[in-house]
Amino acid sequence: KQEVTQIPAALSVPEGENLVLNCSFTDSAIYNLQWFRQDPGKGLTSLLLIQSSQREQTSGRLNASLDKSSGRSTLYIAASQPGDSATYLCAAANTGGFKTIFGAGTRLFVKA
């Protein structure tokens, strides 16, 4: 059974700092891995989707990597801004990408 763990649970950094959020999964036979952002009281917004055949994806200041052999993914945020403050969740999908297991999330606070 797939389990997804995110470390740390919470993170507070000063504005401008580069940071890394970690995601680990127990079953390496994933179909894809997706990173989401969730603001308080809102739904989830997809940030990056990495297919199992890919090693990384980039969008603006965000870079996500995937290492299936070690069961890890990282989300790198460059030059953090107060607007980046949110909860970040990773989700591993098996079985054709339909069955998605979410981590508990990392709550990020970027101080101005």
Add this chain to the structure above:
Amino acid sequence: DAGVIQSPRHEVTEMGQEVTLRCKPISGHNSLFWYRQTMMRGLELLIYFNNNVPIDDSGMPEDRFSAKMPNASFSTLKIQPSEPRDSAVYFCASTLQGGNTEAFFGQGTRLTVV
């Protein structure tokens, strides 16, 4: 497109009552997912549909929960009878092409059963 639309945004009901949550996916998306989010259990997949057909409902917690997708633009999640432990935020999400593409989430329905 307005994105995935869920209604109502908030629902407060008494234990034992029937609750129906509604979702309109993004036009042209062929897959729809229902999730439940709680502090204790995080985000859990309840059921997903592909081309209006339920593919896997193993995440549905009990027989009190049921979901339908009568057409490509509408889905419902029903709880009957509702219980206080059903209190949670329920999200609907859709994707363009199954699990190959990014998921778009609705704003969620916050359900409180008293």
